[in-house]
Amino acid sequence: MRAAFVRGLTAAARQDPRVILLSSDLGFKIFDDFAAEFPGRFLNVGVAESNMIGVAAGLALGGMRPFAYSIAPFSTLRCLEHVRNDVCYHNLSVTIVGLGGGYSYGHNGPTHHSLEDIAVMRALPNMTVVCPGDPLEVEPAVIAAAAHGSPVYLRIGRAGDPVVHSGPVRFEIGRAITLREGRDCTLISTGNTLALAVEISGRLRANSISCRVLNMHTVKPLDEAALRACAAETRALFTIEEHSRIGGLGSAIAEWAAMNCISRPLHLFGAPDAFAKCTGTQAYLRALCGLTVEHVVDTIAGKLANVPSC
Amino acid sequence: MIDVNVPMLQARARAVRARVLRMAHAGKTPHVASALSCVDLLVALYFSALRIDPANPEDSGRDRLLLSKGHGCMAQYGALAERGFFPEEVLAEYARDGGRLAEHPGPHCVPGIEAATGSLGHGLPIGAGLALAAKVRRAEYRVFVVLSDGECFEGSVWEAALFAPVLKLEGLTAIVDYNGWSAMAATRPAMEPLADKWRAFGWSVQEIDGHDVQSLASILGSVPFESGRPSAIIARTVKGKGVSFMENDLEWHYRPPNDQDLQRALLEIRE
DSSP states (O other), X not given: OHHHHHHHHHHHXXXXXXXXXXXXXXXXXXXXXXXXXXXXXXXXXXXXXXXHHHHHXXXXXXXXXXXXXXXXXXXXXXXXXXXXIIXXXXXXXXXXXXXXXXXXXXXXXXXXXXXXXXXXXXXXXXXXXXOOSSHHHHHHHHHHHHXXXXXXXXXXXXXXXXXXXXXXXXXXXXXXXXXXXXXXXXXXXXXXXXXXXXXXXXXXHHTTOOEEEEEOOEEESOOXXXXXXXXXXXXXXXXXXXXXXXXXXXXHHHHHHXXXXXXXXXXXXXXXXXXXXXXXXXXXXXXXXXXXXXXXXXXXXXXXXXXXXX | OOOOOHHHHHHXXXXXXXXXXXXXXXXXXXXXHHHHHTHHHHHHIIIIIOOOOTTSTTOTTOOEEEESSGGGHHHHHHHHHHXXXXXXXXXXXXXXXXXXXXXXXXXXXXXXXOSOOOSTTOHHHHHHHHHHHHHHTTOOOOEEEEEXXXXXXXXXXXXXXXXXXXXXXXXXEEEEEEOSBOSSSBOHHHHOSHHHHHHHTTOEEEEEETTOHHHHHHHHTTOOSSTTSOEEEEEEOOTTTTOGGGTTOGGGGTOOOOHHHHHHHHHHHTO
């Protein structure tokens, strides 16, 4: 998704001279072409995330549309109060980019994992939270963020994220995308678990379970109309995300369900309330917390066996 | 040499100090001494150095002043009212339910407030961003950020202090209201030599008596001190300045003036 981010940002910068990119010393070589095409609009601010966010806010107050880029825990948690006070309180057109959502930085360890960012960013007033599901969604998401006019947290993967869509995507912030139709249940994904969700749906179909896949790329605000349709048309809701089960997509949907008296069974797939206990690749760490085709398929099949039909 | 009307500035400063005292008294709020220490600075800025028009507070070319020590905002509210940014009666909304004026200013809560502050260490990064935007967009405005010395314990101040000289942000001026006190302690043991610290980071620095309105107006009016460098002004001030029983007494970082305190204080400042 990293390369797709640069492509999207280049397109956005061509359209809008206010777009400017700040990085806290991250993105070796990948921004060289951007910097050459847009002199003065790429700035490595150094390893200083709090200052980066404050500078981004000042740039936005001065009429620019900055993107502030770093690895997700550094662009969110390290400088959280600057995001809250400088960007969100002033309701400024700043996009905070979190690279490496979830376990993308596998062997780098829990300092570089990002399993709380959605929860924390979602709690901030004025903040929109967007987690594209594949590289093809990243490009239009960047363009949409640049045009959004208020704070956006854009959570992307790293390199090598699988492509899910077969062609250009119609992407609109706040509008979920149905990837697979289904009648028995809905698996709702955000961010980099989308390919996994689609694979799970395929495997369930082989087991005669018709599983809809809804890509809730915008976690805040939720696409409530799409959720209502899923709750009305399928028997159970499942959420999947490479994020803590506390505060992320699943939590957001549980809150929505509780507030709207939705009586469908709801089950959350995600990371436990724990730091990774050992080192591992992204795939290894996903498997440790049950984010695998086999575990999710078995769990969904087991849960559905106990749910009466519509 | 800049022509400075010293009696006018002194009269304005007395009027702003009286407002600070009345607001703290009516609102029963703390930080009266923190506000009093930056009154002369703000008066020199609003009545001399800044290119601003109270009738056109959103003019894109206006100079920007950020009070990064947001807890001193009674002085800023008082100075903005004195300068005509909003009617005097708005000050009655300070620390009142439903009012616009909190104990730390919100974003654009009243005309003249450029940024919300209150948590320390935010104003200088934002000011650097504003100065950078001016440079990128070839705008003419300048940015002034007033910090407290206690605020200079915040790491983000020094992140921005590293950043601004590299970008040659000569449109940015940092002013430290160096009254020698944070909320609970004397700051000098940690801060000294404060001017040298800013110099070492690449700023062009001047030290000044922060209550001498003539020098303040002259020096603030002469930035940038050097082409291609941001300017820093270390303004030596007295916490609680102008009210003898509040000066250099941390009690007045917390205690609101009661009726008797207010009367005594107003007599001392001879408004």
